[in-house]
Amino acid sequence: xxxxxxxxxxVTLLPEWTWNYSKRKPITSYNxxxxxxxxxxxxxxxxxxxxxxxxxxxxxxxxAEACAIKPEQDQIIWINIDGxxxxxxxxxxxxxxxxxxxxxDILSVGQRAKMDEVEEIMFCLLPMLYYxxxxxxxETEQVSIVLxxxxxxxxxxxxxxxxxxxxxxxxxxxxxKVRQRTADYLCYSLIDIIVDSYFEVIEKTNERIExxxxxxxxxxENGALAKISILRREVMLLRxxxxxxxxxxxxxxxxxxxxLEDRHDKYYKxxxxxxxxxxxxxxxxxxxxxxxxxxxxxxINIRMNEVMKLFTMVATLLAPATVIGGIFGMNFDVIPLxxxxxxxxxxxxxxxxxxxxxxxxxxxxxxx
Numbered sequence: 477x478x479x480x481x482x483x484x485x486x487v488t489l490l491p492e493w494t495w496n497y498s499k500r501k502p503i504t505s506y507n508x509x510x511x512x513x514x515x516x517x518x519x520x521x522x523x524x525x526x527x528x529x530x531x532x533x534x535x536x537x538x539x540a541e542a543c544a545i546k547p548e549q550d551q552i553i554w555i556n557i558d559g560x561x562x563x564x565x566x567x568x569x570x571x572x573x574x575x576x577x578x579x580x581d582i583l584s585v586g587q588r589a590k591m592d593e594v595e596e597i598m599f600c601l602l603p604m605l606y607y608x609x610x611x612x613x614x615e616t617e618q619v620s621i622v623l624x625x626x627x628x629x630x631x632x633x634x635x636x637x638x639x640x641x642x643x644x645x646x647x648x649x650x651x652x653k654v655r656q657r658t659a660d661y662l663c664y665s666l667i668d669i670i671v672d673s674y675f676e677v678i679e680k681t682n683e684r685i686e687x688x689x690x691x692x693x694x695x696x697e698n699g700a701l702a703k704i705s706i707l708r709r710e711v712m713l714l715r716x717x718x719x720x721x722x723x724x725x726x727x728x729x730x731x732x733x734x735x736l737e738d739r740h741d742k743y744y745k746x747x748x749x750x751x752x753x754x755x756x757x758x759x760x761x762x763x764x765x766x767x768x769x770x771x772x773x774x775x776i777n778i779r780m781n782e783v784m785k786l787f788t789m790v791a792t793l794l795a796p797a798t799v800i801g802g803i804f805g806m807n808f809d810v811i812p813l814x815x816x817x818x819x820x821x822x823x824x825x826x827x828x829x830x831x832x833x834x835x836x837x838x839x840x841x842x843x844x
Contacts, residue, residue: 520559521635525647527552529656532647539564543571547626552659554628554647558635560585565631572629573597574622582620582631589720591727598623598663598733600724603717604632604639604670607680614677614710616717619670623663625735630666639673640666660736664743667725671747674718674754678761681710685764692771700772708765715758722751789844793834797827 522542526533528551537545537555547553557568562583569579575594581587581601589602601620608615619638622629632638643665646652654665688703725748729741804811804823813819838844 518559518561518635520557520561520564523556523558525554525556525644527554527647527655529651532650532655534644534648539568543568547624549626552626552628552662554630554659554662556630556632556638556640558632558638560631560633568629569622572622572624572627574599574629578622582622585618585633587618588716589724591724593731593733596624596733596735598660598728598731598735600663600667600727602667602670602721602724605674605677605714605717606637607677612684612706612710614681614713614717616713619666621663621666623659623735626659628659628662628666639669643669657740658737661740661743664728664740664747668743668747668750671721671750671754674751675757677714678754678757681707681714681761682757685761685768689764689768692768692775695775700775701769704765704769704772708762711758711761711765715755715762718751718754718758722748722755725751785844789838793831796830796834800827800830 520539522537522539524533524535524537524542524545526545531551542555542557545553545555555568557565560583565582566579569582573595574597578592578594578597578599581590581592581599587601589600591598591600593599599620599622601618604617604619606615606617617633617637620631622631630640643654643662646654646665649655654662684707688700688707692700725744728736728744729748800823813822816822
């Protein structure tokens with residue numbers, strides 16, 4: 477049973493160290509001169525949330541219905557679009573008077589987090605991160621958020637997953653804070669839930685680093701340098717995704733756009749604190765991996781020194797036997813004990829006694 481339990485545990489841990497070349501993200505994932513490949517065959521899904529303090533409605537709508545809806549007075553519209561299809565994104569954005577540069581940014585997948593203000597519209601894009609339990613890799617999805625007076629548009633690549641369910645749940649609750657606030661508070665809520673989800677990915681990565689560290693300290697970790705290299709690449713992706721989000725949140729705090737209410741500044745400051753903390757955690761992980769790499773190299777050098785010391789000791793202990801055998805093997809007529817009946821046994825005894833005294837002397841010197 478113990479062997480089976482260990483085997484199951486090994487099978488559970490192996491996939492996260494599997495280097496999947498087909499799914500890994502390149503270090504430079506965005507090139508403005510290259511047309512980004514989007515999954516145009518995915519049918520976009522439009523979720524409409526229309527609410528105010530007293531009323532709330534939620535439904536799936538078609539692209540035409542999403543374009544026809546206009547925010548009414550004292551009502552907030554949130555349209556979440558899952559899936560990017562160029563023609564539909566352009567039509568929808570034109571209905572809400574969104575600038576072409578913003579449309580280009582929405583359709584350009586793989587950009588760093590950024591925030592812009594274009595013609596009474598506030599726009600931001602940032603990565604949504606997921607930890608794949610099967611492969612141990614960090615997967616990214618670009619989310620674009622457009623904030624206008626009385627409406628919020630959010631664009632996602634993947635229609636199968638997101639982290640917005642807590643926001644949806646709060647919207648369904650009558651009297652919740654998000655129902656009582658303006659559209660910029662909803663925008664804050666979306667950014668905040670994305671930033672909070674980073675900590676789950678950081679925690680998963682930290683668990684892998686701690687397991688690797690424990691294995692190194694116990695000297696039971698095989699292929700440590702390869703695993704450190706894999707983890708460093710994942711942490712690099714994590715850092716590259718999270719670090720620019722700090723500037724994004726700072727952009728909201730420094731903006732003087734009338735869409736943003738001053739009373740909501742403290743909420744964006746709270747998000748800023750969270751993203752700064754997340755960046756510090758990632759930097760700590762980078763330092764831990766560098767320390768683990770140094771530790772692994774030190775252990776390799778120590779093991780090599782131990783092997784060399786063993787080989788040196790064996791060669792030193794065999795040196796007297798080699799000398800004695802060489803002396804008694806010389807072709808001279810007169811060699812002591814060469815014609816004695818017990819000469820062979822005397823020579824063998826000397827060959828054994830001398831290394832024993834050498835071992836005792838090495839032990840007293842503390843050489844092993």
